[in-house]
Amino acid sequence: MTQPRRSFQVGTGLFILLGFAALAYLATQTTSVANYTEGDSYTLKAKFSNIGQLKQRAPVKLAGVRIGSVKSIALDPQSLEALVTIGIDTRFKDIPDDSGAAIFTSGLLGDQYVGVQPGGSPVAFKDGDEFILTQSSMQLEDLIGKFLVSGDTPKKPANAATPTTDDVEPAAKNP
Amino acid sequence: MNTPNPSASIESPGSTTDAYVQIRGLHTVLGDKVLFDGVDLDIPRGKITAIMGPSGTGKTTLLRHITGQLAADAGEIRVDDKDVPRLSRKQLFDLREGIGYLFQNSALLTDFSVFENVAFPLRQHLRLPEEIVRNIVLTRLQAVGLRGAAELMPAELSGGMARRVALARAMIRDPGLMIYDEPFVGLDPIALNQVLKLIRTLNDTLGITSILVAHEFAAVRRAADHVYLIAGGKVAAHGHPDELAERDSPWTRQFFGGEADGPVPFEYPARDYAVDLGFPAGAP
């Protein structure tokens, strides 16, 4: 008699475990928690006159490879610019200190992310440094406005409007 | 109390001490049928009292009143000196812990094996070691001759077996009051004899008060100390079974003698037979 009772309890326990495992899997694989689970990082700052739709925890990429994420976004009271704090994975510690930062959009409907364009300086960024060269988010309205006024195609981050679906992530999370 | 018979044992509604169950002025209407129209009844302590009556008079309903499963429209019901209609749910459950009830249709829990069915009241109310539970349950199953069927499921039992399992379950906690709603239904003569003896033994050895609803007058005559005959919403007769059997009343003659015609209607109240069959009323 005790046998079937016991097996019920074990089965129920397994079921509850399975449910929580599914929840944990979803939380760690598919949500922003996945981005918290980074290793050590060092901090860089960048000021932008317009960050568009950039959000906290948005990826930071170099040559399409994810190297870190946006830690916080604040308004710099003096310059009245957006002050974006970026965490870069310590694995990528040799980024030249004259590199630039720009805000891009992945795809027409995609998210905004910070793209780092490497410079040529022999000196690398240290913790707490600030990007000198920054380029703000290109707003669709601005683009259209410029296009109507000047009559010619917008110049620099035109690639922001082309789908870049071939972004590559360093750690492909899916087993 | 329309039978002025001195040998009828419980006659004086005033003395309550020796009555385990006491009912006064019971009125019940179910649907549009008047089931009880002023029933007075006493179940003496430590005795076996049989309740008899034609099918559909409300014997089961009476038992449901006694155990507080169904509220009566009017009347006083006292069980073990407790006023049943006024008990809170908690008090009612406390009272029921001292009552063993054999349902007319056995009402075994279909999810559980025979063993677990019989063990159910023990497991629910007492924290007993598994070994003791096992011993008690097997003893009771042995008493109804079904120890070998302990591991069967209720669906695998015959009707008579189910009744005996239900009986074992009803008496598992040695209640102060045992209520048997037709315990002999579906039993073969051998099992009937065994169950009859069991009911008697429980009563004689443990002093359990018993209410026995049954149709088999021969069996009732062997077991019961007292018989109530209920018909037409009233107590039609009551007394010791031997004495009732000999009493020359139309009720008893019809009921115990099995005559179809008499004061107890055999038929459920209905329209005129001829009218129902489509003949004009009054036609032959």
Add this chain to the structure above:
Amino acid sequence: MSGSRRHSMIGDALAQVGAAGLFLFAILAAMPKSVRHFRETLRQIWFVGAMSLVIIMTCGLFVGMVLSLQLYYTLAKFGGTAALGTVVALSLFRELGPVVTALLFAGRAGTSMTAEIGLMRATDQLSAMEMMAVDPLAYVVAPRFIAGIVAMPLLACVFNALGILGAHAVGVSWLGLDNGTFWGNMSSNVEVWSDLVNGVWKSAAFGAVIALIATFQGYTTPPTSEGVAYATTRTVVSSSIVVLALDFVMTAFLM
């Protein structure tokens, strides 16, 4: 004639809602007593939860696969296939996971609760329990109610997980979307609390509603085979309607 019938139908429906509300209070009142029937609660979680796993997992997988296929087709028109993972995950977590799981749960577990309790009623098992001084509300109903609340969110999580895997299989393995994009885009747009956990609350609420309707229908069914059959049907119909209506209310006001 038809006017008065409609009138009585509305009256009946209102009476049912009122009775179900009172029933809920009775269940809540019986909760403390049902703590003693912890084992029975575990057994019910097993019955309504673990026994529904197969259907939930199968449906989750297929829903995820179809969703992936359909959304890929739509997103491709805007050059936004990179957002596939995000859109699939958000639709699943916020909406489809809880709702589809609830509808399946009503059909799989709700009906069996109703039929079981209805049969217990019809065969006097509930009365027998009362006579053994065991409160059927605490022993039969409350454990099923709790099991509904516990099992539904877990099932919805399993459904979601399988849905994501199905979407990944179609989107990445079949349609050739980049693996990193699929997961990265998803994880930077899906929030744990506002998306995933909100869906979990939702499904717990659905579980409570379904278990309430199912046990209520079973408990109050006329004790006949026809009555039980009818009550089972009503469980599916009413809980589907209530789940969808509640979904709208919760989405509109709470999320």
